[in-house]
Structures are given as C-alpha cells and as structure tokens.
Amino acid sequence: MEEQARLLSSMLFNKHRQVEVALNRSVLAWKEMERRRKRSSGVISNSAETAHSHAVQVCEIVAVLDTKEDQDNAETRRSQKKAKQHSQLYPHAFTVSYVRRTRRHQWRCSDVTFHSASEGLCERWIQVINEQLSLIASRPKSLLVYINPFGGKQRGRRIYEQKVAPLFGRAGISADVIVTERANHARDHLKTEANLDKYDGVVCVGGDGMFSEILHGLVTRFQTDNGVDQNQPDAEMVPCSLRIGIIPAGSTDCICFATVGTNDPVTSALHIIVGDSQPMDVCSVHHDDIFLRYSVSLLGYGFYGDVLTDSERKRWLGPARYDLSGVKTFLSHNYYEGTISFLPAENNMGDPRDKLQCRSGCGICQHEPSSTGTQWEMSEEKEKSDKGGSSGWSAIRGKFIAINAASMSCACPRSPKGLSPSAHLADGTTDLILVRKCSRLDFLRHLVRHTNKEDQFDHSFVEVHRVRKFRFQPRHHELVSLEDPIESPKKTGFSPICSAQTTCNYSTCHSSWSCDGEILPNAAIQVSVQCQLIRLFARGIEEQQQCLLEDPCTLWAVEPSTH
Numbered sequence: 001m002e003e004q005a006r007l008l009s010s011m012l013f014n015k016h017r018q019v020e021v022a023l024n025r026s027v028l029a030w031k032e033m034e035r036r037r038k039r040s041s042g043v044i045s046n047s048a049e050t051a052h053s054h055a056v057q058v059c060e061i062v063a064v065l066d067t068k069e070d071q072d073n074a075e076t077r078r079s080q081k082k083a084k085q086h087s088q089l090y091p092h093a094f095t096v097s098y099v100r101r102t103r104r105h106q107w108r109c110s111d112v113t114f115h116s117a118s119e120g121l122c123e124r125w126i127q128v129i130n131e132q133l134s135l136i137a138s139r140p141k142s143l144l145v146y147i148n149p150f151g152g153k154q155r156g157r158r159i160y161e162q163k164v165a166p167l168f169g170r171a172g173i174s175a176d177v178i179v180t181e182r183a184n185h186a187r188d189h190l191k192t193e194a195n196l197d198k199y200d201g202v203v204c205v206g207g208d209g210m211f212s213e214i215l216h217g218l219v220t221r222f223q224t225d226n227g228v229d230q231n232q233p234d235a236e237m238v239p240c241s242l243r244i245g246i247i248p249a250g251s252t253d254c255i256c257f258a259t260v261g262t263n264d265p266v267t268s269a270l271h272i273i274v275g276d277s278q279p280m281d282v283c284s285v286h287h288d289d290i291f292l293r294y295s296v297s298l299l300g301y302g303f304y305g306d307v308l309t310d311s312e313r314k315r316w317l318g319p320a321r322y323d324l325s326g327v328k329t330f331l332s333h334n335y336y337e338g339t340i341s342f343l344p345a346e347n348n349m350g351d352p353r354d355k356l357q358c359r360s361g362c363g364i365c366q367h368e369p370s371s372t373g374t375q376w377e378m379s380e381e382k383e384k385s386d387k388g389g390s391s392g393w394s395a396i397r398g399k400f401i402a403i404n405a406a407s408m409s410c411a412c413p414r415s416p417k418g419l420s421p422s423a424h425l426a427d428g429t430t431d432l433i434l435v436r437k438c439s440r441l442d443f444l445r446h447l448v449r450h451t452n453k454e455d456q457f458d459h460s461f462v463e464v465h466r467v468r469k470f471r472f473q474p475r476h477h478e479l480v481s482l483e484d485p486i487e488s489p490k491k492t493g494f495s496p497i498c499s500a501q502t503t504c505n506y507s508t509c510h511s512s513w514s515c516d517g518e519i520l521p522n523a524a525i526q527v528s529v530q531c532q533l534i535r536l537f538a539r540g541i542e543e544q545q546q547c548l549l550e551d552p553c554t555l556w557a558v559e560p561s562t563h
C-alpha cells in the first residue's frame with residue numbers, strides 16, 4: 001500500500017479498550033494500545049484484521065453516523081458496572097459501517113463504534129470521513145428500483161424491504177421504488193417514461209428475466225435517444241451511461257452470480273453502495289435484419305431452449321420447474337439439424353479451454369471498447385476482403401443436442417463454474433459451445449461435468465469456439481425438397497420417451513432459442529457481440545487474496561498530520 005499522510009489520528013475507545021484510530025485517504029485503521037505494549041517483542045501480523053489491528057479501505061466504508069444516546073445506553077445495559085462508568089466518562093461516539101468479507105464472496109455490513117469524551121472530536125471524525133466518502137464520485141446517490149414481486153420464490157418485495165432498503169438508507173442513497181404490475185412493465189417504463197436524468201443507476205430486484213427487461217428498456221432508450229436503429233445489425237451502438245444493480249430474487253440468478261460470485265441480496269446491495277462498476281458485453285440478436293432481443297448470458301438452442309419452453313408451463317413450481325423440465329428434456333434426448341456459421345475472435349483473445357478465468361480486474365477485459373473495436377474492425381475488414389473466397393467465417397453443419405452461446409461464464413448455484421468457465425464478461429466475444437448428437441449416457445456425463453471439476457468440453461462430441469459473431473440456420477429452412485423429408489424432433493439412442501412426432505412442420509422440427517431465459521420467436525438468427533455496452537454495479541468475482549488488505553500496519557508508519 002502506498003504510504004499516505006494521515007488526515008486524522010486520535011486516541012479513542014472501542015469496546016472499553018483504548019485504541020489508536022488513524023485515517024488517510026485510502027484506509028481507516030485502529031489498534032489497541034494496551035495489547036501493542038504487551039506484544040512489543042512479538043511479530044506484527046500482515047493480515048488485514050488481526051486480534052489487535054484492524055483496517056478498512058475508505059472506499060468500502062458504507063457510512064459513518066453519530067451514535068445516538070439510546071444505542072450507547074443499550075450497550076451499557078449489556079455490560080457491567082465498569083463499562084457503565086466508562087461510558088459515562090466517554091459519552092460521545094460515532095459508528096463506522098463498513099464492508100466485511102465472509103465466505104464464498106459474500107459481503108456483510110459490520111459496525112465499529114468509537115467513543116470519546118469530546119463531542120467535538122467525534123463530530124470532526126464524522127466530518128472528515130464523510131468528506132472522504134463524498135470524493136468517491138462513482139457512488140450512487142439516487143436510484144430507480146424495479147421489483148418483480150413474482151420472480152423466484154416471490155420474495156422480491158420482502159428481500160428489498162428487509163435487507164436492501166435499510167442499507168441504502170444508512171448509506172444515504174435515495175431510491176424511487178416501482179413494484180411491477182405486469183410483465184414488461186419495467187421495460188416499457190424505462191423505454192419511454194422514466195426521467196433517467198434523476199438517477200445514478202437502475203436496480204432490478206428479480207431474476208435473469210427481470211434483468212433482461214431492465215437491459216432492454218435501458219439499451220433501447222439509449223439507442224432511441226441517440227438515433228441508433230436497432231434493426232441494423234452492424235449499427236454502432238451507444239453504451240448506457242447508467243449502471244444496473246441486480247438484487248437477486250429469481251430462479252437462476254446467473255447474471256448476478258457470474259458477476260459477483262454469489263446470489264446474495266446483501267452482498268449485491270453493498271456492491272451498489274460502494275459504487276462498483278463492471279462493464280459487460282451484450283449480444284444483439286437479429287432475424288433477417290429485424291431486431292429480436294439482447295442477451296448477456298446464455299443463448300441456448302436445443303437442450304436449454306427446450307428446458308425453458310417446457311418450464312414456462314410450470315411457472316407455478318417456482319425455481320424447481322427447471323429441475324423437472326431438465327429431467328424431462330434430458331429423457332426426450334432430441335437433436336436438431338442446422339448450420340452454425342461464426343466469425344472467430346482473434347488469437348490473442350484467449351480460448352474457451354485456456355482455463356484463464358475472468359476475475360475482478362481481468363486483464364483481457366481491460367481493453368477499452370474502442371481498442372477492442374479496432375480489432376473488431378480488423379476482423380470486419382478481413383471478412384470483407386475475403387468475400388467470395390474463404391472468409392474469416394467458418395461454418396459447421398451437423399446434428400446438435402445443444403448449441404450454446406455463453407457471453408459470460410453463466411455460473412449459477414446449479415453450476416458454480418458455469419457453462420463456459422473461462423468466458424469473459426467484457427471482452428467482446430461469446431463462447432460458442434456445440435454439443436453434437438451423442439448417446440444419452442455421454443450427454444449425461446457432459447452435463448454432470450458442469451457441477452464438478454472435470455472439463456465439460458473434453459468430449460469428442462463437444463467443440464467450443466470463441467467468436468465475435470455467429471449465425472444459425474435450422475435445417476428445415478435450408479431444405480425445401482420433398483424428397484428429403486425431415487423427421488421431427490429427432491431422437492437419439494432409445495425410442496422416444498415423450499410424445500412422438502410422425503410428421504414434420506415448422507413448429508415440431510426445430511427447437512427454440514432461450515435468450516437469457518426468454519424464448520425467441522425465430523430459430524434462424526444472427527448474433528453480434530457488442531463489447532461493453534452496459535455496466536453493472538459489480539466488480540467481477542474477487543480472487544481470495546483480494547479479500548485482504550496488504551498491510552494495515554503501513555498506516556502506522558507515517559507521522560500524523562492532524563490530531
């Protein structure tokens with residue numbers, strides 16, 4: 001940690017022990033005086049929080065508040081006589097609320113209260129800490145919150161009111177809350193009505209489907225306001241300046257899980273409060289040059305499309321609908337024919353099998369969209385110059401059980417490493433996973449590997465490509481010859497378990513695309529990745545060692561500038 005001058009340093013009391021408290025521009029630290037004397041010959045620990053020395057990054061302070069009389073008295077009531085005397089001697093106090101990391105990427109809000117005999121000193125501490133917090137421009141002050149009361153286990157409203165709103169209140173964030181009354185309420189409100197100038201961000205309380213509504217509302221609003229025609233697949237899109245926060249209250253919560261590392265409402269609320277920012281790729285999906293939808297997580301045809309279609313009929317089951325539909329779809333064991341064409345990403349963009357996971361501060365995602373745009377233009381150039389010959393595009397025709405495009409890992413509680421563990425959140429590419437026709441047992445092996453440490457791509461029937469664009473054409477669109485009738489849907493291995501089809505028509509011989517949990521109306525699609533089109537109130541998944549400050553003791557090394 002770079003040594004910085006202290007802004008403030010005082011002898012205060014915490015839990016009736018004398019502590020030296022010091023603040024510089026980046027760290028608030030405190031250590032017990034008595035214990036320090038006792039361990040003069042001992043080793044000073046390097047960790048962020050030892051028994052004697054504590055440090056909190058200023059950027060992770062949630063709030064500092066004057067500690068009210070009644071809190072003080074409550075503390076006194078709990079303690080013994082000595083403590084009571086102590087609190088009479090030091091009646092003034094302030095409380096710092098800060099982010100504390102717990103297990104599995106979860107954050108909690110902890111409090112530390114410092115007491116003093118001097119009211120003025122406490123006021124000074126509150127003022128100086130607040131001054132430092134106000135310098136953090138990335139922190140939101142005003143938010144627009146949409147709650148889906150019916151997402152997941154229908155706990156969205158309660159989660160917001162009980163876990164999130166109190167934290168926003170403590171951090172001094174004002175929030176306008178809209179509880180949605182119908183599907184697409186949030187999307188439509190954002191598209192046309194909401195006065196976005198009033199807000200520093202939009203918060204979505206719900207699942208991936210609800211996030212998708214917010215995404216569509218915001219992205220469409222920004223394109224409309226800037227005269228961008230979304231029906232043009234090659235239009236240069238305008239990034240959204242408002243960040244989106246996700247309070248997970250859905251069934252899969254993949255977008256939250258893959259960007260934060262957990263689907264925990266309190267953790268998400270704290271990432272919003274500290275003003276995190278995580279850029280994210282968005283795929284635009286078109287059919288015959290008509291805009292269909294945007295996707296940030298999974299575009300899945302075949303298996304995942306069929307699971308979703310079936311699960312929609314079982315919404316009343318809540319999140320369990322996916323398990324039931326998953327088993328049913330697995331047993332159906334359908335495969336689908338078609339041609340997938342794709343424009344591969346440049347070699348320096350890594351490979352879906354390179355085991356380089358996208359983590360907080362990921363180097364691959366650090367490129368500004370403009371620089372990635374340059375590479376993109378090079379690909380476009382290559383594509384144009386090669387027209388008629390062997391272009392940069394590749395095409396694969398085949399029989400597929402699943403075609404998945406994962407623009408991020410798609411990690412979620414069901415699959416903690418995700419569909420494509422090395423996919424990047426903001427690199428301008430999507431990982432195309434092609435699962436060819438195989439036996440049920442092989443497909444089961446492939447699925448099970450999503451839940452353990454084995455490589456789900458290490459099968460002869462699975463291939464994976466990192467791409468910037470792709471197109472899919474189902475076979476029934478390619479073939480019109482009656483001499484080559486198409487059966488539907490195709491079964492592999494055993495005889496059909498679910499309803500057998502004997503004739504083919506458009507509706508039965510194709511699957512559907514699941515687009516972040518919404519069904520697309522067309523099977524033939526064109527997809528382009530729009531690099532870093534949106535930003536979330538998140539920071540990507542933290543490496544474990546990022547959870548510790550380097551050395552809180554460095555703050556003690558410099559002389560105080562203020563007392």
Ligand SMILES: CCCCCCCCCCCCC/C=C/[C@@H](O)[C@H](COP(=O)(O)O)NC(=O)CCCCC
Nearest residue numbers: 207208209250251252253254298326415447516517
């Ligand atoms: C034998 C064990 C097999 C386990 C396989 C697990 C593989 C799970 C990968 C899940 C990827 C999820 C990608 C995200 C999809 C969501 O957008 C979508 C909608 O979410 P929500 O709005 O919150 O409901 N969820 C799904 O499509 C669920 C897929 C479940 C598949 C079993």
Ligand SMILES: Nc1ncnc2c1ncn2[C@@H]1O[C@H](COP(=O)(O)OP(=O)(O)O)[C@@H](O)[C@H]1O
Nearest residue numbers: 151152180181182183206207208209210250251
């Ligand atoms: N008030 C509402 N009534 C009905 N549907 C809604 C409402 N608000 C949002 N939705 C829709 O509910 C769907 C599922 O929402 P989501 O929050 O993702 O829950 P889940 O993860 O359980 O699918 C979304 O497609 C969204 O458009």
Ligand SMILES: [Ca+2]
Nearest residue numbers: 281407424429
């Ligand atoms: Ca990506």
